[in-house]
Amino acid sequence: MLKSIMKQILLLLMLTSFLFSYDKNFSYRKYIHVKKFYSSLVKETVDIALKHNMPPAAILAIASVESGYGRGYVASITGNILSLGANKNDKALPSLYLPNIKNPYRVIYNSKEIAIFNKDELVWKQRPKSLKKDYRPKGLAGTTTNLDYFDYELEEKKKANLQNIEEFCTLWISYNNRFKAFKDARVFLDKEVKKHGKKILFTKKLNEEFINQIGGKKNSFNYRKTWPVKVIKVLENTGLTELTKDIYNNKTFEQSW
Template sequence: MKIFLILIIFVNFLFSYNEDYSFRKYNHIKEFYKPIIKETIKIALKYDMPPAAILAMASVESGYGRGYVAKITGNILSLGAGKSEKELPSLYLPNLKKPYKVLYNEKEIKKYKKSQLVWKQRPKSLKKDYRPNNLAGTTKNLDYFDYHKQERIKANLKNIEEFCSKWINLKSNYKVFRDARKLLNERVKMYGKGVLFTKELNTEFINSIGGKPNSYNYREAWPKKIVKVMEKTGLIRLSEDIYLKRDFEKVW
């Protein structure tokens, strides 16, 4: 099965569309994908999920890992907390006036004058907090993942695995997610796992879970934004390259 999958991906690779991956010029985008892409692909294949779509979604939802909620919680897919899970509470944090940036790291806050900062009480994010149990759901050590890089990566990947296993599930409370799971099951059964690396299925999956009421993101522009990131970063091609064990630095 694995040899057959590699063959399919290799054929896709040879005949893949040629696009200008203009987003690859940004270093922060590269640094976001580099530590998580290999394991993300493994997780995606384990649960018959399209890896490029997942990476594109994480990019947009977390601001390529730079959004303050994602930085604090490790939650790069903006997954809401379940009944027994801890969520990020209301926080009293400053933001820079120019350029606008929310600050949460105590050392970084101390670098600025009071006149440069505007303090605001921010509401509960309702997003699951992936910090250690003694910190999750509290206002303590908001900068934990800044100083524990490997733990941040583990949190990011746990977040991705929970999306793949718990959210896109036939037992989901939301019809849109149950339908997405059926769609993926049907395609993989018909064409094999190689279909998960195609632009067509990744795009279809993105459109199936967003841009409508009671979906992952109800905004009509959301699917277009995700697809644009996927195309401009060349995430289909990049996922194929990494699966085929090509060096990230060289293929980027």
């Protein structure tokens, strides 16, 4: 009887600890998958962003929207959390014949997970080519085999995610990019850093300006006018400018979160 009571108390303490382990000002922090996504990438993202005069909070907010916090099937298979298109020398994810469950809707690509469901629980469809760069290793990239590679090779997954971020910072936001929105963003960021120093990259204002510069217009990262709104909402509700600034100031993820 005493053991049973002690277990219940322990469970209650664990639940209480979880409920109060995030800043209540940032409502999205209550979700475990959000915390997991940022905890694995934020430190390295800040380092990459500083190196290339990029706003790290905006990068993470964009990755959150584009990949569903890393849970979308394209991002999960390819490691391409920013949905960067494949260039002519890159391997892109091809068309895939994959099932989904209906409620909640989710595409399933992991063969072991597929085997758990009954046939009548799955709806199989031919998914179109994603046209997104596939960051799986040579021999797997661009193929329909080993779609669950990154589910088991977690270090390789992280390397792929960080390579994706590095390429966004260098190949996309670049003076050499043929699209004006990306060139202008590069000019804007370098000018701001030259004027104010690297600390400007951790302000909410600059992060929002950058997001609005590269989205919501023709020939930009995403032409939909709702896209910058979605990204900025994530930025605000997860407290990403505060989080990345704390990491820059040598706080641990747990201390900041």
